[in-house]
Amino acid sequence: MADNTTASSESTGLKQAAREALDNAPTTHQRLLDWVRDMAEMTQPDAIHWADGSEEEWNTLTTELVDAGTFVRLDEERFPNSFAAFSDPDDVARVEERTFICTKTPKGAGPTNNWEDPAVMKETLIGKFTGSMRGRTMYVIPFVMGSLEAEDPKYGVEITDSAYVVCSMRIMATIGTPVLDKMTRDNAFFVEALHSLGAPLEPGEEDVPWPCNPSKYIVQFPEDRAIWSFGSGYGGNALLGKKCYALRIASAIAHDEGWLAEHMLILKITDPEGEARYISAAFPSACGKTNFAMLEPTIDGWKAEMVGDDISWIRFKNGQARVVNPEAGLFGVAPGTGWSTNPNAMRGVARGNTIFTNVALTDDGGVWWEGMTDEVPEHLTDWKGNDWTPESGRPAAHPNSRFCTPIKQVDILAEEYDDPEGVPLSAIIFGGRRKTTVPLVSESFGWEHGVFQGATLSSETTAAAKGAVGVVRRDPMAMLPFIGYNANDYLEHWLDTGARVGEENMPKIYYVNWFRRTADGGFAWPGFGENSRVVKWIVERLRGTAGGQETPVGVVPAKEDLDLSGLDISDEELDAALRVDKDEWLAELPGIDEWFHKLGDVPEVILEQRAGLEERLKSS
């Protein structure tokens, strides 16, 4: 090692502090050392810091971020150890049109991803990253998604020039010394995750609170298991363990290794007899995963606990599906999360140690967002730093503002949430945001029909991604922006997995819609805690004790099949929530066909399911 160090110390134009950090690296993992050195030579940081994940490091970095104006320290009493950050107004969400899957051939990325030739993209990115960390510190963050005690821990190392990213990654994943030590000891494989804000600081240049670059690239190289992210400091663009690794790269790994990496929360539900079951649910971004994962049942005797709120890694062992939440934190949508809708999230956040991004500030050092409390404050500083009053006529918090909180602070967290083996999975729920057509809940006729339901899942777009809001789009398994390879192969992989493991061993599939409207435009179903009534029906269906009506789209509960005790809901609302309308569904078919046409190479089994649906509709 000594030779190597001397040689490269001489040969590179690295700043002395950076060179010293490399020479004194806390690891002997050669591939890691080589990669960090290469990235440092390219990005030319002033210094390199190996993140150890300690509290001391957090305190130093958060203090630096406060001094830099990136963080506002919140009132210590009500929001201990918590901070608010405000992004550049153009860096507020994932940027799907700037997200690329670079596989050897365009077919590898498939019809739903932006593709570029890996060599061409690398060249472009090298141009972008060259000197991109000048004047800044390069942080090296060893992390693991899922348990460090797992049989085959899924390691990653994020290199970033953003201290905000380091602090957020410390909440969202297990990072630092224990990870690096084990990775080094086992000389383990890790995913290379390179991130730069793309805002070098030239000598004498003053920094801004939220550096970023108007030219953004969120690039996955699934075949190399590598990520290069440039220009954005925000959430899913920058916290590379999350969507980029745990979904895009992991879905490609899962395809090769025979498991599923999915955009699903994990809910533990215990019935009045004390029997526990686990359910995963896939809803597109900002369509209710975190809320459903933290459900407070409104029916007697039922208990809900959380295992995960965003990502499920589902593996199959001895004919059993088991699911792991690979994350250690919540990156939750703030607006609409309130004491009345999601008290569990509110209590978790109130314990402190939270980073808020793009919420509004109250005059007494707290935070506020639309829907947090019924009472609206008289004066706020909005997420753009302007004075705000209820008369301002604009939201005080950005619609995609977020809280980033350690999962351990959620008091309804299931004890087994980080079991390296995962928990057994009984059911999978798909759901989207649809004003019409899709009933409150339906049960699939079987695995293949369930995969068809997932493949044709549709939802109105939200503020979680840049672009128009409220447009219906197909979002297979709520994974449209996250499938790291060809979507047709992804659907085939779902089918193959069911066939391999055996239908009788697979979780049963359900399809829900909390967002259907009545004629007057209001929500037909009250949602949130009341969704426990739907969960109860699902559990009773699994047990074989609940009734249901066979409809062309699946088995749907009749009013009598749902526990509606104590629920204030009119007959019109209930009918609007549960109705399967033949004409609405027939009108849905052209949209499905258009979608399949776009996919181009849809598995035959799914086309057969499509034909079956039309047949059932026409004969109903």
Ligand SMILES: Nc1nc2c(ncn2[C@@H]2O[C@H](COP(=O)(O)OP(=O)(O)OP(=O)(O)O)[C@@H](O)[C@H]2O)c(=O)[nH]1
């Ligand atoms: N009407 C209604 N709204 C809901 C329900 N559940 C969640 N919402 C709203 O949907 C929005 C997003 O909810 P989240 O639970 O944060 O969504 P998510 O799927 O976790 O979003 P990401 O973190 O972006 O993946 C919030 O504004 C919620 O208030 C429900 O049952 N009914």
Ligand SMILES: O=C([O-])CC(=O)C(=O)O
């Ligand atoms: O990725 C993000 O920025 C936030 C998130 O969870 C999503 O959009 O689904």
Ligand SMILES: [Mn+2]
């Ligand atoms: Mn969420």
